[in-house]
Amino acid sequence: MDLKQYMVDTNAVRYRVNKAETIKPARRFWSKAMSEVINGESVIFLPQEVDRELTNQSFSFIEFENSPELNNIAEIKEISEIIPNITSQEIEELIIEMSAYITARFRKELTAVTAVSKLKYPSIPDARILCTSWQRDCVLVTGNISDFILLLLLESPEDDKLYNILNESYIKIPKELHSEIHSDEVFAGYFQKLVELIGDL
Structure with missing residues:
Protein backbone atom coordinates (compact mmCIF):
# COMPACT_ATOMS: atom_id res chain seq x y z
CA MET A 1 0.00 0.00 0.00
CA ASP A 2 1.36 3.40 -0.98
CA LEU A 3 1.57 5.86 1.86
CA LYS A 4 -0.35 9.10 1.48
CA GLN A 5 2.09 11.97 1.84
CA TYR A 6 0.89 15.22 3.36
CA MET A 7 2.97 18.38 3.21
CA VAL A 8 1.65 21.04 5.55
CA ASP A 9 1.87 24.79 5.20
CA THR A 10 2.62 26.95 8.26
CA ASN A 11 -0.98 28.11 8.61
CA ALA A 12 -2.23 24.50 8.53
CA VAL A 13 -0.19 23.90 11.68
CA ARG A 14 -1.20 27.06 13.48
CA TYR A 15 -4.90 26.98 12.56
CA ARG A 16 -5.23 24.04 14.93
CA VAL A 17 -5.11 26.42 17.90
CA ASN A 18 -4.90 30.08 16.96
CA LYS A 19 -8.20 31.20 15.41
CA ALA A 20 -11.70 30.33 16.59
CA GLU A 21 -13.06 30.07 13.05
CA THR A 22 -10.29 27.70 11.93
CA ILE A 23 -9.94 25.39 14.91
CA LYS A 24 -12.75 22.95 14.11
CA PRO A 25 -11.87 22.16 10.48
CA ALA A 26 -8.15 22.15 11.24
CA ARG A 27 -8.58 19.77 14.16
CA ARG A 28 -10.71 17.45 12.04
CA PHE A 29 -7.90 17.26 9.47
CA TRP A 30 -5.23 16.71 12.08
CA SER A 31 -7.25 14.07 13.90
CA LYS A 32 -7.67 12.15 10.64
CA ALA A 33 -4.03 12.64 9.57
CA MET A 34 -2.62 11.62 12.96
CA SER A 35 -4.79 8.51 12.97
CA GLU A 36 -3.49 7.63 9.50
CA VAL A 37 0.11 8.11 10.67
CA ILE A 38 -0.46 5.84 13.68
CA ASN A 39 -2.02 3.20 11.42
CA GLY A 40 0.87 3.38 8.96
CA GLU A 41 -1.33 4.82 6.20
CA SER A 42 0.28 8.23 5.76
CA VAL A 43 3.28 10.40 6.55
CA ILE A 44 3.36 14.11 7.34
CA PHE A 45 6.19 16.24 5.97
CA LEU A 46 7.28 19.68 7.13
CA PRO A 47 9.51 21.34 4.53
CA GLN A 48 12.46 23.25 5.96
CA GLU A 49 10.74 26.48 4.98
CA VAL A 50 7.77 25.74 7.25
CA ASP A 51 10.06 24.58 10.05
CA ARG A 52 11.97 27.86 9.75
CA GLU A 53 8.78 29.94 9.85
CA LEU A 54 7.49 28.06 12.91
CA THR A 55 10.83 28.54 14.66
CA ASN A 56 10.82 32.27 13.97
CA GLN A 57 7.21 32.64 15.11
CA SER A 58 7.96 30.67 18.27
CA PHE A 59 10.21 33.41 19.64
CA SER A 60 7.19 35.61 20.32
CA PHE A 61 5.22 32.64 21.69
CA ILE A 62 8.04 32.02 24.18
CA GLU A 63 8.28 35.70 25.08
CA PHE A 64 4.54 35.97 25.77
CA GLU A 65 4.25 32.49 27.29
CA ASN A 66 1.81 31.31 24.63
CA SER A 67 1.83 27.66 25.65
CA PRO A 68 -1.05 26.53 23.36
CA GLU A 69 0.92 27.62 20.26
CA LEU A 70 4.18 26.16 21.55
CA ASN A 71 2.59 22.85 22.56
CA ASN A 72 0.82 22.59 19.22
CA ILE A 73 4.01 23.15 17.23
CA ALA A 74 5.89 20.64 19.39
CA GLU A 75 3.16 18.02 18.93
CA ILE A 76 3.05 18.48 15.14
CA LYS A 77 6.83 18.30 14.84
CA GLU A 78 6.88 15.11 16.89
CA ILE A 79 4.73 13.26 14.34
CA SER A 80 6.20 14.94 11.23
CA GLU A 81 9.36 14.52 9.21
CA ILE A 82 11.28 17.70 8.43
CA ILE A 83 12.62 17.52 4.88
CA PRO A 84 14.93 19.75 2.82
CA ASN A 85 13.51 22.30 0.42
CA ILE A 86 13.81 21.09 -3.17
CA THR A 87 14.39 24.28 -5.10
CA SER A 88 16.82 26.96 -6.23
CA LYS A 161 -2.81 17.44 -4.62
CA LEU A 162 -4.10 20.69 -3.06
CA TYR A 163 -6.22 20.44 0.09
CA ASN A 164 -8.03 23.43 1.58
CA ILE A 165 -7.94 22.82 5.33
CA LEU A 166 -10.60 25.49 5.94
CA ASN A 167 -13.40 24.07 3.79
CA GLU A 168 -12.09 20.51 4.02
CA SER A 169 -11.94 19.82 0.31
CA TYR A 170 -9.51 19.25 -2.54
Whole structure:
Protein backbone atom coordinates (compact mmCIF):
# COMPACT_ATOMS: atom_id res chain seq x y z
CA MET A 1 0.00 0.00 0.00
CA ASP A 2 1.36 3.40 -0.98
CA LEU A 3 1.57 5.86 1.86
CA LYS A 4 -0.35 9.10 1.48
CA GLN A 5 2.09 11.97 1.84
CA TYR A 6 0.89 15.22 3.36
CA MET A 7 2.97 18.38 3.21
CA VAL A 8 1.65 21.04 5.55
CA ASP A 9 1.87 24.79 5.20
CA THR A 10 2.62 26.95 8.26
CA ASN A 11 -0.98 28.11 8.61
CA ALA A 12 -2.23 24.50 8.53
CA VAL A 13 -0.19 23.90 11.68
CA ARG A 14 -1.20 27.06 13.48
CA TYR A 15 -4.90 26.98 12.56
CA ARG A 16 -5.23 24.04 14.93
CA VAL A 17 -5.11 26.42 17.90
CA ASN A 18 -4.90 30.08 16.96
CA LYS A 19 -8.20 31.20 15.41
CA ALA A 20 -11.70 30.33 16.59
CA GLU A 21 -13.06 30.07 13.05
CA THR A 22 -10.29 27.70 11.93
CA ILE A 23 -9.94 25.39 14.91
CA LYS A 24 -12.75 22.95 14.11
CA PRO A 25 -11.87 22.16 10.48
CA ALA A 26 -8.15 22.15 11.24
CA ARG A 27 -8.58 19.77 14.16
CA ARG A 28 -10.71 17.45 12.04
CA PHE A 29 -7.90 17.26 9.47
CA TRP A 30 -5.23 16.71 12.08
CA SER A 31 -7.25 14.07 13.90
CA LYS A 32 -7.67 12.15 10.64
CA ALA A 33 -4.03 12.64 9.57
CA MET A 34 -2.62 11.62 12.96
CA SER A 35 -4.79 8.51 12.97
CA GLU A 36 -3.49 7.63 9.50
CA VAL A 37 0.11 8.11 10.67
CA ILE A 38 -0.46 5.84 13.68
CA ASN A 39 -2.02 3.20 11.42
CA GLY A 40 0.87 3.38 8.96
CA GLU A 41 -1.33 4.82 6.20
CA SER A 42 0.28 8.23 5.76
CA VAL A 43 3.28 10.40 6.55
CA ILE A 44 3.36 14.11 7.34
CA PHE A 45 6.19 16.24 5.97
CA LEU A 46 7.28 19.68 7.13
CA PRO A 47 9.51 21.34 4.53
CA GLN A 48 12.46 23.25 5.96
CA GLU A 49 10.74 26.48 4.98
CA VAL A 50 7.77 25.74 7.25
CA ASP A 51 10.06 24.58 10.05
CA ARG A 52 11.97 27.86 9.75
CA GLU A 53 8.78 29.94 9.85
CA LEU A 54 7.49 28.06 12.91
CA THR A 55 10.83 28.54 14.66
CA ASN A 56 10.82 32.27 13.97
CA GLN A 57 7.21 32.64 15.11
CA SER A 58 7.96 30.67 18.27
CA PHE A 59 10.21 33.41 19.64
CA SER A 60 7.19 35.61 20.32
CA PHE A 61 5.22 32.64 21.69
CA ILE A 62 8.04 32.02 24.18
CA GLU A 63 8.28 35.70 25.08
CA PHE A 64 4.54 35.97 25.77
CA GLU A 65 4.25 32.49 27.29
CA ASN A 66 1.81 31.31 24.63
CA SER A 67 1.83 27.66 25.65
CA PRO A 68 -1.05 26.53 23.36
CA GLU A 69 0.92 27.62 20.26
CA LEU A 70 4.18 26.16 21.55
CA ASN A 71 2.59 22.85 22.56
CA ASN A 72 0.82 22.59 19.22
CA ILE A 73 4.01 23.15 17.23
CA ALA A 74 5.89 20.64 19.39
CA GLU A 75 3.16 18.02 18.93
CA ILE A 76 3.05 18.48 15.14
CA LYS A 77 6.83 18.30 14.84
CA GLU A 78 6.88 15.11 16.89
CA ILE A 79 4.73 13.26 14.34
CA SER A 80 6.20 14.94 11.23
CA GLU A 81 9.36 14.52 9.21
CA ILE A 82 11.28 17.70 8.43
CA ILE A 83 12.62 17.52 4.88
CA PRO A 84 14.93 19.75 2.82
CA ASN A 85 13.51 22.30 0.42
CA ILE A 86 13.81 21.09 -3.17
CA THR A 87 14.39 24.28 -5.10
CA SER A 88 16.82 26.96 -6.23
CA GLN A 89 16.66 30.73 -6.52
CA GLU A 90 16.08 30.46 -10.27
CA ILE A 91 13.26 27.96 -9.80
CA GLU A 92 11.60 30.09 -7.12
CA GLU A 93 11.68 33.16 -9.35
CA LEU A 94 10.25 31.15 -12.25
CA ILE A 95 7.42 29.72 -10.13
CA ILE A 96 6.48 33.22 -9.02
CA GLU A 97 6.55 34.50 -12.61
CA MET A 98 4.49 31.55 -13.88
CA SER A 99 1.94 32.09 -11.13
CA ALA A 100 1.72 35.80 -11.86
CA TYR A 101 1.13 35.02 -15.53
CA ILE A 102 -1.64 32.44 -15.10
CA THR A 103 -3.47 34.37 -12.38
CA ALA A 104 -3.58 37.38 -14.68
CA ARG A 105 -4.14 35.68 -18.04
CA PHE A 106 -6.66 33.09 -16.76
CA ARG A 107 -8.02 34.92 -13.72
CA LYS A 108 -11.69 34.66 -14.66
CA GLU A 109 -11.50 30.96 -15.54
CA LEU A 110 -9.45 30.00 -12.48
CA THR A 111 -11.67 32.00 -10.14
CA ALA A 112 -14.76 30.28 -11.51
CA VAL A 113 -13.47 26.74 -10.96
CA THR A 114 -11.57 27.22 -7.69
CA ALA A 115 -13.89 29.72 -5.95
CA VAL A 116 -10.77 31.67 -4.95
CA SER A 117 -11.59 35.34 -5.52
CA LYS A 118 -8.19 36.86 -4.77
CA LEU A 119 -5.75 34.92 -6.90
CA LYS A 120 -2.14 35.96 -6.51
CA TYR A 121 1.39 34.77 -7.05
CA PRO A 122 3.29 33.22 -4.14
CA SER A 123 6.01 34.71 -1.99
CA ILE A 124 9.49 33.20 -2.16
CA PRO A 125 8.82 31.01 0.92
CA ASP A 126 5.58 29.76 -0.63
CA ALA A 127 7.35 29.06 -3.93
CA ARG A 128 9.77 26.86 -1.98
CA ILE A 129 6.92 24.99 -0.32
CA LEU A 130 5.08 24.58 -3.63
CA CYS A 131 8.12 23.20 -5.43
CA THR A 132 9.04 20.84 -2.61
CA SER A 133 5.50 19.48 -2.39
CA TRP A 134 5.43 18.93 -6.16
CA GLN A 135 8.76 17.15 -6.22
CA ARG A 136 7.91 14.93 -3.24
CA ASP A 137 4.51 14.04 -4.77
CA CYS A 138 2.61 15.23 -1.70
CA VAL A 139 -0.83 16.52 -0.89
CA LEU A 140 -0.22 20.16 0.04
CA VAL A 141 -2.40 21.14 2.99
CA THR A 142 -3.01 24.87 3.41
CA GLY A 143 -5.51 27.57 4.22
CA ASN A 144 -3.97 29.91 1.64
CA ILE A 145 -5.10 28.25 -1.57
CA SER A 146 -4.51 31.38 -3.66
CA ASP A 147 -0.73 31.09 -3.12
CA PHE A 148 -0.55 27.59 -4.59
CA ILE A 149 -2.86 27.53 -7.64
CA LEU A 150 0.11 26.81 -9.90
CA LEU A 151 0.54 23.41 -8.22
CA LEU A 152 -2.70 22.27 -9.87
CA LEU A 153 -1.13 22.85 -13.28
CA LEU A 154 2.05 20.97 -12.45
CA GLU A 155 0.04 17.86 -11.59
CA SER A 156 -2.49 15.79 -13.53
CA PRO A 157 -6.01 17.26 -13.25
CA GLU A 158 -7.24 13.95 -11.83
CA ASP A 159 -4.85 14.04 -8.87
CA ASP A 160 -5.80 15.23 -5.38
CA LYS A 161 -2.81 17.44 -4.62
CA LEU A 162 -4.10 20.69 -3.06
CA TYR A 163 -6.22 20.44 0.09
CA ASN A 164 -8.03 23.43 1.58
CA ILE A 165 -7.94 22.82 5.33
CA LEU A 166 -10.60 25.49 5.94
CA ASN A 167 -13.40 24.07 3.79
CA GLU A 168 -12.09 20.51 4.02
CA SER A 169 -11.94 19.82 0.31
CA TYR A 170 -9.51 19.25 -2.54
CA ILE A 171 -9.16 22.03 -5.08
CA LYS A 172 -9.24 20.91 -8.71
CA ILE A 173 -8.97 22.34 -12.20
CA PRO A 174 -11.15 20.68 -14.86
CA LYS A 175 -9.33 18.78 -17.60
CA GLU A 176 -10.52 21.24 -20.25
CA LEU A 177 -9.07 24.28 -18.48
CA HIS A 178 -5.92 22.38 -17.55
CA SER A 179 -5.40 21.55 -21.26
CA GLU A 180 -6.22 25.10 -22.35
CA ILE A 181 -3.59 26.59 -20.05
CA HIS A 182 -0.97 24.03 -21.07
CA SER A 183 -1.73 24.87 -24.71
CA ASP A 184 -0.95 28.52 -24.06
CA GLU A 185 2.44 29.19 -25.66
CA VAL A 186 3.71 31.42 -22.88
CA PHE A 187 2.77 28.96 -20.14
CA ALA A 188 4.15 26.03 -22.16
CA GLY A 189 7.49 27.84 -22.41
CA TYR A 190 7.56 28.48 -18.68
CA PHE A 191 6.65 24.86 -17.93
CA GLN A 192 9.37 23.46 -20.18
CA LYS A 193 11.96 25.70 -18.55
CA LEU A 194 10.79 24.68 -15.06
CA VAL A 195 11.10 20.97 -15.88
CA GLU A 196 14.60 21.57 -17.24
CA LEU A 197 15.65 23.46 -14.10
CA ILE A 198 14.27 20.73 -11.87
CA GLY A 199 16.18 18.17 -13.89
CA ASP A 200 19.42 20.09 -13.23
CA LEU A 201 19.06 19.99 -9.44
